[in-house]
Amino acid sequence: MSRSPLLSEYNRQRSDYACPLCGGHTYEGEPCGSCFLPFKVMESIRSRPDPPRFVVVLGPTGVGKTVYLGMLLDLLSRGVGGLRGLSRSPYSLSLHRNLILALERQRFPEKTPVETDRWNWLHCEILGPRGKGAADIVTPDVAGEAVMSEMENPGTNKTIRALIGRCAGMVVLVDLVEVVADGQSQELFAMQLISYLDALRPGRKKSRKLEVPVAVVFTKADLFEEWISDPELFARGNVSSLHAQCQARLEQCSFYCSGVAGSSAKLVDDSGQESLVPLRVEPRGIVEPFAWMVSKLG
Ligand SMILES: Nc1nc2c(ncn2[C@@H]2O[C@H](COP(=O)(O)OP(=O)(O)O)[C@@H](O)[C@H]2O)c(=O)[nH]1
Ligand SMILES: [Mg+2]
Structure with a gap:
């Protein structure tokens, strides 16, 4: 038959x-x-010969995920900041290219689509000191709405859930402008992410802290006159609940400030809509959190 x-x-x-x-x-x-x-x-x-490490870069819509990841790829490809990386797939290059093309026109990139299948993913081989392959890192450029909906209704976005459940490290972005303006919402979002990470890692003894390295990065620091020289001190004073949560629950946590623009301007279009445009590109604090994360992956 x-x-x-x-x-x-x-x-x-x-x-x-x-x-x-x-x-x-x-x-x-x-x-x-x-x-x-x-x-x-x-x-x-x-x-690729070896399995990659998934590192997630998360935060609410507009916090700066797309800008951060695109600029990270640019700096890694040039070996700036002591870490060199090679894109290992064409879609990694499109994340990089989208940012560079936008910045060349003195614009920030378009908003990330909400649909999972339209996200760009970064797949980068991080090279060791003598050009030897150290590790492949894979991470998506997610839409903030998807992260938000997964936090509010766990299990609704299976990609975000799988990423948080399996990631080797997490970068939590926090919008510095909003922290300074009103504080609460950005801090609460970051705390929710860390609680969720904690909840999805079963099998640990209650008393032990979570081993997954977490970097907390305050974005858009270039918009402030003075660069924050001690981000951890800033966190302790300005997002004290988040800082306390990190101390209590994370074994490996580090605080950073990042920014991509040397100067920015507000542009008002014909309809009266305001947008911020970068006049000069001057990345700071982009590679540092990532380099710290890679060093903790073992
Ligand atoms: N000045 C400044 N603005 C930034 C920076 N990163 C992001 N932005 C602003 O934040 C907006 C949202 O950034 P984006 O990366 O698209 O956020 P995402 O929704 O988290 O991916 C951009 O359009 C810029 O206006 C930065 O490093 N410096
Ligand atoms: Mg985005």
């Missing part, structure tokens, strides 16, 4: 690979059925 055409089609498409993020079943040409990791990301991970 011949096999049903549907079954043979199923077997043909069935992939022998487990999803590198969640371990779920995958099919050729399709995103992971469990965590929706895009197929193109799986493909680039499979083309």
Whole structure:
């Protein structure tokens, strides 16, 4: 008796690979059925000799994730700040290119689409001191709305959940302008992220702290006249609950300030809509949190 055409089609498409993020079943040409990791990301991970480390860069919409990741790729590709990285996939390059093209026009990049399958992913080989491969890092440029909805209704965004559940490190971005203006919402969001990370890492004894390294980065620091020289002291004084949570629950935590613009201006369009434009590109504090994170990955 011949096999049903549907079954043979199923077997043909069935992939022998487990999803590198969640371990779920995958099919050729399709995103992971469990965590929706895009197929193109799986493909680039499979083309590499060693499994990558997932590092998540999270924060609410508008905090500066896309700008941070694009600039990080630019600096890594040039080996600025003592860390060199090679993009290992074309979509990594589009994240880099989008930022550079926008900055060349003295603009910030477009808002990240909410749909998971439209996110750009960074896949970068971080090179060791003598040009030897140290580690592959994979991270998506997520939409803040997706992070927010997963925090509010856990389990609704399976990609974010899988990333937080499996990540080797987390970079939490906090908007410095908003912290100085009103404080609370950015701090609460960061605290929610750390609580969620804690909740998704079962099996630890109650008394022990979470081992996953967490870097807290205050973004848009270039908009302030004076650069904050001691971000941890700033955190202690201005986001004291977040600072206390980090001390109490994280074994490895470090605070940073970042900024990409040397000077910015407010532009008002014909409809009266205001936007901030970068007049000069002068990245600071971009590689440092990442270099710290990589050093903690072991
Ligand atoms: N001055 C300054 N503004 C920034 C910086 N990073 C982001 N921004 C502003 O924040 C907006 C949102 O940044 P974006 O990276 O798209 O945020 P995302 O939603 O977290 O990806 C940008 O359009 C800029 O107006 C920075 O380093 N310096
Ligand atoms: Mg974005």
